Amino acid sequence: MTINELRKIMPWIEDYFSSFAIDPLQFGNKKLEELGSILGEDYFIEQGSSSLTFIDGFFLFMEQARALQQGSGFTVESLSVLPGHNKNGEKEAFSVDLKKGEVTAIVGPTGSGKSRLLADIESLAQEDTPTGRKILIDGRSPGDEERFSTEGRFIAQLSQNMNFVMDLSVEEFLTMHAESRMVDEISYIVKKIYDTANILAGEPFSRETPVTELSGGQSRALMIADTALLSPAPVVLIDEIENAGVDKIRSLELLISNNKIVLISTHDPLLALSADQRLVIQNGGISKLLKTTPDEKKYLKSLKKIDSKLTLIRNQLRRGEEIDFRDPLA
Numbered sequence: 001m002t003i004n005e006l007r008k009i010m011p012w013i014e015d016y017f018s019s020f021a022i023d024p025l026q027f028g029n030k031k032l033e034e035l036g037s038i039l040g041e042d043y044f045i046e047q048g049s050s051s052l053t054f055i056d057g058f059f060l061f062m063e064q065a066r067a068l069q070q071g072s073g074f075t076v077e078s079l080s081v082l083p084g085h086n087k088n089g090e091k092e093a094f095s096v097d098l099k100k101g102e103v104t105a106i107v108g109p110t111g112s113g114k115s116r117l118l119a120d121i122e123s124l125a126q127e128d129t130p131t132g133r134k135i136l137i138d139g140r141s142p143g144d145e146e147r148f149s150t151e152g153r154f155i156a157q158l159s160q161n162m163n164f165v166m167d168l169s170v171e172e173f174l175t176m177h178a179e180s181r182m183v184d185e186i187s188y189i190v191k192k193i194y195d196t197a198n199i200l201a202g203e204p205f206s207r208e209t210p211v212t213e214l215s216g217g218q219s220r221a222l223m224i225a226d227t228a229l230l231s232p233a234p235v236v237l238i239d240e241i242e243n244a245g246v247d248k249i250r251s252l253e254l255l256i257s258n259n260k261i262v263l264i265s266t267h268d269p270l271l272a273l274s275a276d277q278r279l280v281i282q283n284g285g286i287s288k289l290l291k292t293t294p295d296e297k298k299y300l301k302s303l304k305k306i307d308s309k310l311t312l313i314r315n316q317l318r319r320g321e322e323i324d325f326r327d328p329l330a
């Protein structure tokens with residue numbers, strides 16, 4: 001195929017050419033293999049490469065881009081947390097298996113070690129963190145490459161503070177992320193994430209807002225929508241969604257609907273009971289694993305009513321209004 005023909009089916013290959021300072025339009029009717037002799041070996045040596053590496057690299061680039069287009073290529077059926085020890089050095093009693101499509105809440109007093117457990121999973125701990133826990137993916141220990149690679153990471157973490165380091169608008173940020181994921185309909189997915197984030201956020205924001213100017217709740221909402229709709233990561237860790245001023249139940253539903261393994265550290269009864277099960281952490285160690293019972297699920301309905309009433313009052317207070325006492329729950 002000529003370079004023009006290749007560009008037609010894979011427009012993103014232009015990036016590869018530009019990394020060698022080659023303008024593909026200039027050689028559109030040539031074949032890739034001809035570039036070596038047209039430009040000469042010295043040209044490639046000047047670029048710190050060789051014509052052979054240029055050709056080999058092209059095929060590698062194509063393979064990686066294709067893999068990206070088809071998602072991360074990474075599916076995870078289960079994560080296992082093998083016992084470590086609590087803050088007194090006492091061994092945890094059992095290991096925990098987390099499966100695809102399951103939501104697990106992590107509950108326990110302040111300072112008990114909920115964030116530590118999330119951090120162990122995030123770093124795929126191999127007995128090398130303060131808890132001594134070991135994390136297995138689909139029953140096997142991850143290799144160093146999986147643990148330390150910054151590319152194609154399969155765990156997405158939504159932490160309590162979202163700090164953006166780049167001064168881009170919301171639209172530019174989402175477009176850049178969508179481009180890097182090589183999705184086909186960039187403007188469609190950008191709009192979908194933006195609309196969803198605005199539904200989740202307490203206060204709406206515009207596409208032109210610089211990400212660094214978003215409030216805590218708005219940036220959290222943006223990251224939740226982005227993680228649910230664009231990130232291929234099959235594992236999502238959430239640290240205390242409740243303090244962020246986002247619609248927590250909708251956020252959870254959005255993440256669950258994407259068939260991921262979701263772990264959420266929480267002090268919120270509504271979130272804890274929305275999960276399929278909850279891990280109880282005490283003094284740095286996992287002490288219990290409780291399945292959410294049918295009675296608890298039933299109770300969840302009344303909790304939701306109380307919660308929506310609370311949200312209403314919170315919004316009235318925020319808007320500087322007086323509280324409406326007409327509702328029987330008030």
Ligand SMILES: Nc1ncnc2c1ncn2[C@@H]1O[C@H](COP(=O)(O)OP(=O)(O)OP(=O)(O)O)[C@@H](O)[C@H]1O
Pocket residue numbers: 085086087108109110111112113114115116117130131265283284285
């Ligand atoms: N098994 C352990 N061994 C040693 N240190 C631990 C262990 N588990 C947790 N810690 C440490 O205890 C401290 C508190 O833990 P962490 O921040 O995870 O608590 P938390 O439950 O998330 O608290 P909060 O609810 O306030 O966010 C951290 O410094 C953490 O590293």
